[in-house]
Amino acid sequence: MTQPIVEHTIAGIRERVRSARAEIETGGAPRARVALVPTMGALHAGHLALVERAREVADIVVVSVFVNPLQFGEKADLEAYPRTLDSDVELLGSVADGLFVFAPSGEEMYPNGFPATRVSGGAIADRFEGRSRRGHFDGVLTVVSKLFHIVGPDVAVFGRKDAQQAFLVERMVRDLDFPITIETVEIVREDDGLARSSRNRRLGSGERIAALALSRALEAAASSADAGIDAAIAAAQSALMGERLVTLDYLAIVDPTTFTPVDDGHRGRALVLIAADVGGTRLIDNESIYLR
Ligand code: AMP
Numbered sequence: 001m002t003q004p005i006v007e008h009t010i011a012g013i014r015e016r017v018r019s020a021r022a023e024i025e026t027g028g029a030p031r032a033r034v035a036l037v038p039t040m041g042a043l044h045a046g047h048l049a050l051v052e053r054a055r056e057v058a059d060i061v062v063v064s065v066f067v068n069p070l071q072f073g074e075k076a077d078l079e080a081y082p083r084t085l086d087s088d089v090e091l092l093g094s095v096a097d098g099l100f101v102f103a104p105s106g107e108e109m110y111p112n113g114f115p116a117t118r119v120s121g122g123a124i125a126d127r128f129e130g131r132s133r134r135g136h137f138d139g140v141l142t143v144v145s146k147l148f149h150i151v152g153p154d155v156a157v158f159g160r161k162d163a164q165q166a167f168l169v170e171r172m173v174r175d176l177d178f179p180i181t182i183e184t185v186e187i188v189r190e191d192d193g194l195a196r197s198s199r200n201r202r203l204g205s206g207e208r209i210a211a212l213a214l215s216r217a218l219e220a221a222a223s224s225a226d227a228g229i230d231a232a233i234a235a236a237q238s239a240l241m242g243e244r245l246v247t248l249d250y251l252a253i254v255d256p257t258t259f260t261p262v263d264d265g266h267r268g269r270a271l272v273l274i275a276a277d278v279g280g281t282r283l284i285d286n287e288s289i290y291l292r
Helices: 010-028 045-057 075-080 085-095 136-151 160-175 198-202 205-210 212-223 229-240
Strands: 005-007 034-039 060-065 100-102 155-159 181-185 246-255 268-278 281-291
Touching: 005 010, 010 060, 010 100, 010 136, 034 045, 034 136, 045 060, 045 085, 045 155, 045 181, 060 085, 060 136, 085 100, 100 136, 136 160, 155 160, 160 181, 160 268, 160 281, 198 281, 205 212, 212 229, 212 246, 212 268, 212 281, 229 246, 229 268
Parallel strands: 005 100, 034 060, 034 155, 060 100, 155 181
Antiparallel strands: 246 268, 268 281
16 A cells, blocks of 8 residues: 555645646546545544545545644643644554645644634534534634635545534535535444444543443443333433433434424434543434334
């Protein structure tokens, strides 16, 4: 396998994408397709699933690795976020050939400090994750917009683990007419059910066991879905009971097309969302359920 080519500057990655396109398109070949996989690094199997999808749908794949300060509320959380670029690049090189990695510095992305112009996700961006992390999604949508303008992808790949983020990005693309298709990829889990996350490496062994309460709660909700929304919520709540290390932030069931909570009469697909603090580490998870 060839190691990915790493670019740290906007001009550098634009030139790489331009010349990779030109190389493919020589001799009248159809337009090359470019995929972007935005990440904050500390890569794991969840991210690799996105890269795999990107390779299926595009000729050129750019993986961005940028811990975006604009989407962090607390400085301590930003500082504690793992940064492992060398091993990320190595991991990417072991699973795919010919990738480009765009790993800019904060200075490169925000040369004048935080930008005065932001992309706002509106009311849905203030709910759930956005309620606990004020301004988080505006930071996400702003950096994703910048990455879209920098890389110019035809398709961008996001994980369903961050369901609210994927919802808001898809809506932004429609609202602001980005000529980009959004692909989403199913949640990748550990064998015992814990959703893969860069934050999992912060969990101590007791916390790692306690963290399983999140996926257990989602499973409990899914298996009680036939009895309705209220029963599903109650089942999830009882799966969390007695978990001393787990402090629930929110547990909700939403309509995936509007991201607003559904009532007990809801029929069809719905999404169970959960977020909790596990010994100081914030974890999120979700599962799709079907109500008959
Ligand atoms: P992050 O590096 O945490 O910002 O995540 C980058 C992308 O990877 C986002 O689109 C996430 O939704 C996705 N992702 C993270 N963890 C997983 C997972 N366990 N399964 C699927 N996608 C994931």
